[in-house]
Amino acid sequence: MEQTELELEDKSVLELGAGTGLVSIVASLLGAKVTTTDCGETLPCARGNVPRNTELRAKHAPVVRRLEWGSADLEDFGPKQYDYIMGSDIIYKEETFADLYKTIMHLAGTETVLYLAGRIRFSVDEDFLATLKQDFYLSCVYEDTVREVYIYRGEKLRNS
Structure with a gap:
């Protein structure tokens, strides 16, 4: 977050699929108003880890x-x-892509900035990013080709 010079103080941040909540923890410590989300068996981990x-x-x-x-x-x-x-x-399970897309579209406003980080493992992962590009200006802002880790930044297109 610091590498891309995000100013998070007093900004509202929603983390999707938080797992351990690392993104939420960092954003919170940088002054953001954070909502950490997940479901299933990983939610208790975030519920303990983030506040602690x-x-x-x-x-x-x-x-x-x-x-x-x-x-x-x-x-x-x-x-x-x-x-x-x-x-x-969070982009790794094809069967979740439609619901993830629906969730992002519901939660993102015209001023919302989307950040997605992780490995792009398969062509279906690239297909998901292509789907997002129909509604977001999406660009890769960080790339580690050795570890195959990428960070994408998205801004909702005005007509979406």
């Missing part, structure tokens, strides 16, 4: 919530209220 690593050090206490992509859970999240939507290593 930000308590008394973050300007805003992060909130950890359940969010299953594409589900009725979306109705509990006001659309288009986040400055940033972030996800780390």
Whole structure:
């Protein structure tokens, strides 16, 4: 986040598929108002890890919530209220792509900036990025070709 010079202080950040919540922890410690999301068996990990690593050090206490992509859970999240939507290593399971896309489209406003980081393992992963490009100006802002790790930045196209 610091390498791309993001100013997160007092910005609203939503992390999708948080797992251990590392992105949320860093964003929170940089002053963001963070909502950490995940579902299933990884949610308890985020619920323990995020507060434990930000308590008394973050300007805003992060909130950890359940969010299953594409589900009725979306109705509990006001659309288009986040400055940033972030996800780390969430593009890996083809059967989740439609729901992930639906979730991003529901939550992203015209001013929301999307950051997706991780490995692009298969051509279907590239297909998902191509689908996002129909509604977002998407560019690779970091690339580690040795480890095959990429960070993409997206801004919603005005007609989407």
